[in-house]
Amino acid sequence: SQQSRGPSEGYSYPVCTTYRRRHPGECRQAAGTCFKCGQTGHLQKDCKKNTTVSTSGQADKKPGASGHVFAITEDHATKTSGTITGTLFIYGHVVFILFDTGATHSVISFVFASRVTTTPTLLDHV
Structure with missing residues (x-):
């Protein structure tokens, strides 16, 4: 446990x-x-x-980006139907994982990232 x-x-x-x-x-x-x-x-x-000056000298408003970030606890994830969760052993640490098969990016917590002593490597897009 x-x-x-x-x-x-x-x-x-x-x-x-x-x-x-x-x-x-x-x-x-x-x-x-x-x-x-x-x-x-x-x-x-x-x-x-938020504005930049265009070649015409007029201020152009920068286009706004829209994004959403959701947070979920381990307890909530394990009690929610349709979520895929697991526990993995990564670089000597037991890590709770929430798999999102529809996500375009993977996110790790700042705390966990600070504990990992290896340098992240970008992968080519598949």
């Missing part, structure tokens, strides 16, 4: 009182500042740093 690890293991950032999660630096949400430039009075979507 695998022991559950505490949420603070391997983290060096303080717990944010706004999000109750760890992140570096001052919490810009709590400070009411722009996530892009750190200034007050506007949101990141309205930040002037």
Whole structure:
């Protein structure tokens, strides 16, 4: 039986009182500042740093990217039907794995990546 690890293991950032999660630096949400430039009075979507000057001299707004990141706990994943989970032994560490057969990318936690002493290698696209 695998022991559950505490949420603070391997983290060096303080717990944010706004999000109750760890992140570096001052919490810009709590400070009411722009996530892009750190200034007050506007949101990141309205930040002037989102614009570039085109050859016509007019400011062109950079196209926004839309992405989603989802987080799931080991307990939730094992209780959810349709998820494929497993435990693997990687570089001397027991690792809980959530397989997403429809994903285009694989993600590992920062904590685990910091424990691996090998350098990641990019693979050619199949």
